[in-house]
Amino acid sequence: MSTPQAHLETLPRSVQVFLLLGLVALLAFPFAQQDFYTQTVTRMMILAIFAMSLDLLQGITGLVSLGHAAYFGLAGYVVAYVSPQDAGANWLIALPLAMLVSALAALVIGFFVVRTHGIYFIMVTMAFSQMMYYLFFDNKALGGSDGVYINVRPAGWGLDLENKWMLYYFTLVCMVITYAFLRRLLWSPFGRTLNGIRLNEHRTSALGYASFSYKLTAFTLAGALAGLAGFLWAAQTGYVNPELMGFHMSAHAIMMVILGGMGNVAGALIGAFGFEIFLDVFKDLPKIGNFDLGKHWQLWMGSLIVLVVIVAPQGLMGLLRSKKADDE
Amino acid sequence: MDLANFLIQLLNSVQYGLLLFLLAAGLTLIFGIMGVVNLAHGSFYMLGAYLAYALTGSMGNLFVAIPVGAVLSLVIGWLLEKILFKHFYHRDHLDQVLLTFGLIYIFEELRSMLWGDDVHNVAIPASLDWSIKLTDTLSYPAYRLFLLGVCLLLAVGLWLLISRTKIGMKIRAGAFNSDMAQALGVNIVRLHALVFALGVALASLAGMLIAPLSSIYPNMGSQVLIMCFVVVVIGGIGSVRGALTAALLVGLVDIFGKVLVPQFASMLVYVLMALVLLYKPEGLFKQ
Numbered sequence: 001m002s003t004p005q006a007h008l009e010t011l012p013r014s015v016q017v018f019l020l021l022g023l024v025a026l027l028a029f030p031f032a033q034q035d036f037y038t039q040t041v042t043r044m045m046i047l048a049i050f051a052m053s054l055d056l057l058q059g060i061t062g063l064v065s066l067g068h069a070a071y072f073g074l075a076g077y078v079v080a081y082v083s084p085q086d087a088g089a090n091w092l093i094a095l096p097l098a099m100l101v102s103a104l105a106a107l108v109i110g111f112f113v114v115r116t117h118g119i120y121f122i123m124v125t126m127a128f129s130q131m132m133y134y135l136f137f138d139n140k141a142l143g144g145s146d147g148v149y150i151n152v153r154p155a156g157w158g159l160d161l162e163n164k165w166m167l168y169y170f171t172l173v174c175m176v177i178t179y180a181f182l183r184r185l186l187w188s189p190f191g192r193t194l195n196g197i198r199l200n201e202h203r204t205s206a207l208g209y210a211s212f213s214y215k216l217t218a219f220t221l222a223g224a225l226a227g228l229a230g231f232l233w234a235a236q237t238g239y240v241n242p243e244l245m246g247f248h249m250s251a252h253a254i255m256m257v258i259l260g261g262m263g264n265v266a267g268a269l270i271g272a273f274g275f276e277i278f279l280d281v282f283k284d285l286p287k288i289g290n291f292d293l294g295k296h297w298q299l300w301m302g303s304l305i306v307l308v309v310i311v312a313p314q315g316l317m318g319l320l321r322s323k324k325a326d327d328e
Numbered sequence: 329m330d331l332a333n334f335l336i337q338l339l340n341s342v343q344y345g346l347l348l349f350l351l352a353a354g355l356t357l358i359f360g361i362m363g364v365v366n367l368a369h370g371s372f373y374m375l376g377a378y379l380a381y382a383l384t385g386s387m388g389n390l391f392v393a394i395p396v397g398a399v400l401s402l403v404i405g406w407l408l409e410k411i412l413f414k415h416f417y418h419r420d421h422l423d424q425v426l427l428t429f430g431l432i433y434i435f436e437e438l439r440s441m442l443w444g445d446d447v448h449n450v451a452i453p454a455s456l457d458w459s460i461k462l463t464d465t466l467s468y469p470a471y472r473l474f475l476l477g478v479c480l481l482l483a484v485g486l487w488l489l490i491s492r493t494k495i496g497m498k499i500r501a502g503a504f505n506s507d508m509a510q511a512l513g514v515n516i517v518r519l520h521a522l523v524f525a526l527g528v529a530l531a532s533l534a535g536m537l538i539a540p541l542s543s544i545y546p547n548m549g550s551q552v553l554i555m556c557f558v559v560v561v562i563g564g565i566g567s568v569r570g571a572l573t574a575a576l577l578v579g580l581v582d583i584f585g586k587v588l589v590p591q592f593a594s595m596l597v598y599v600l601m602a603l604v605l606l607y608k609p610e611g612l613f614k615q
Contacts, residue, residue, distance in 0.1 A: 064422065112602065112606060115606075116605060116609055119359075119365065119561075120605060123557060123558075123561040123605070124602060124605050126554070126557070127558065127601045127602050127605075128598070130554065130595075130598045131595045131598040131599060134592075134594035134595045135595055137594065138593070138595070139591055247550070247554055248550075254422075254425065255426065258422055258423075258425075258426045296437050296440075296441070298433040298434070298436050298437035299433070299434055299437035299438070302430045302432070302433025302434035302435075302436075302437065303434060304430070305426060305430030305433065306427055306430040306434070308430075309419075309430065313419070313420070
């Protein structure tokens with residue numbers, strides 16, 4: 001599944017500068033007083049956390065999970081269940097609990113799925129997430145197909161997520177922490193071992209590393225981080241439904257990671273923003289005469305994706321790499 | 329559950345299973361021979377349903393529409409292979425996933441431009457619009473029997489094609505070891521185009537046949553695509569025999585699950601898949 005090429009783990013200076021500028025822009029953004037766009041950017045940051053958590057599996061460990069949304073959605077449901085009818089849940093309890101439940105689910109499911117390889121891994125992860133999806137979809141007690149509303153968003157300790165600004169900056173902090181954590185993890189002995197598993201699992205286990213435990217730990221950790229994104233999603237929308245665990249959400253995450261470029265966390269981050277920005281831009285395209293360009297956004301989005309596969313097989317970040325390789 | 333009811337559900341299971349087989353056969357061959365993960369396979373099913381709608385509308389008869397639609401689908405499949413897919417056989421699976429995901433968007437939009445976003449229906453042909461009375465309260469629609477018969481014929485035809493003809497021998501050789509087959513003089517380029525077109529036509533046929541029984545709606549391919557992958561993986565990738573067994577198994581589990589334990593029915597198929605893979609990690613009939 002994974003190619004042994006360098007995944008641009010050492011970020012080029014241009015990318016570092018770009019990310020730094022991006023951070024400054026994100027810090028300043030709410031002051032532009034564009035309420036609608038502040039919420040859009042909050043959503044993008046949440047999806048970026050989700051995409052980065054998947055990159056830990058897909059790009060770093062070489063485990064392509066087509067069921068990652070299960071842990072994302074599950075955390076959202078936890079928030080919904082622990083929120084009282086007329087008050088917000090204490091986020092200091094709800095957030096760790098949501099991440100813990102997601103991590104536990106990932107640990108149990110991971111115990112079964114990390115034994116499989118390649119296309120079978122893709123399919124088994126999908127099967128388990130579909131099971132969760134239908135469990136919540138078909139059972140009225142769990143919310144059923146309509147989902148569950150969160151009347152009051154989590155709050156506590158001076159933080160009130162009902163406040164759009166606070167939610168924005170809280171999400172930004174979570175995103176930066178996730179990014180820093182995963183970048184640090186990538187270069188830790190643990191991360192190097194995961195990388196070794198992606199490049200050649202047999203060789204890595206021959207060197208004495210218990211690849212099963214490493215893969216299971218990565219799967220659990222990725223589940224917990226997806227849970228963080230799920231918590232934020234539930235806090236933002238105030239509503240959870242089974243679609244959050246669905247096939248499309250999982251595929252969406254994979255697309256974001258591939259679009260940006262796998263295996264270096266920064267690619268997933270850029271891919272998530274890129275994917276969402278393109279979607280929004282395409283949907284807002286103007287009418288030309290009788291032809292409404294925005295109404296046909298799927299055509300532009302589809303063409304863009306096909307184009308990326310043809311000209312940039314390693315994602316948007318890969319474009320940088322091949323240019324750099326040409327220079328040398 | 330009394331006997332009549334049981335028989336009805338059994339017929340429904342087999343019919344659903346065979347329909348899934350038509351879809352999964354193409355998918356498993358395309359994966360087994362060309363190594364392509366085709367997420368857009370569900371779009372061909374949708375294409376079939378909409379072709380049935382459009383052609384029945386313009387020709388007035390479903391029985392004329394189906395052969396015409398099948399030929400059209402063959403041509404579309406052949407063209408897609410020549411223009412796009414053949415350049416992706418040696419690419420990473422993830423690139424193929426991304427490509428075919430992009431294609432789903434494009435196909436959906438083309439569908440929307442051609443036929444709009446409304447839900448459509450195709451009438452059951454008058455000659456088959458009657459039912460067989462089983463008991464005082466239960467009856468079985470003739471069109472479902474027709475569908476069952478056609479699917480059976482197609483399945484048997486496909487089996488004969490693959491196990492009894494020279495082309496079938498080449499297809500099996502290609503699925504077993506594509507490079508070796510080429511070295512032994514099989515025109516693998518033509519074989520690829522043929523298999524791809526065949527897969528598209530089978531998926532489209534499934535869509536055309538089911539059109540009178542289900543409504544025709546946007547995104548109808550995505551649900552069925554997941555089921556197809558389940559069937560292909562349970563059966564073992566590249567195995568047509570496995571796809572048939574798995575499709576019938578999935579049909580039985582799904583239909584009887586819906587009757588017996590409606591709350592957990594939709595989960596059951598995935599439980600089945602997880603169990604099979606834990607027990608046999610490469611599917612039932614891995615070659």
